[in-house]
Amino acid sequence: MIRKKGKKTWASSKRQKMVRTVGNCLHCDKEITNDMSFIIYATKKPSHYSCYKTEAEKEQNAKSR
Ligand SMILES: [Zn+2]
16 A cells, blocks of 8 residues: 655645734834734834824924924
8 A cells, every 4th residue: 555645734834824023013012013014114113004104194294384
């Protein structure tokens, strides 16, 4: 009896998403994982993209006054 090797069990594990923590958000201080959209500042501090946008809008409003 010949047994075929290589059942490709790894194929299913390959589907698993590699979720890694990026760090805490500069603005809301919540954890950011790499399955979210985020940005990293020049200061190497990460931020949610949504938080970054909110902050950018705030700044723009302050400037336009
Ligand atoms: Zn945030």
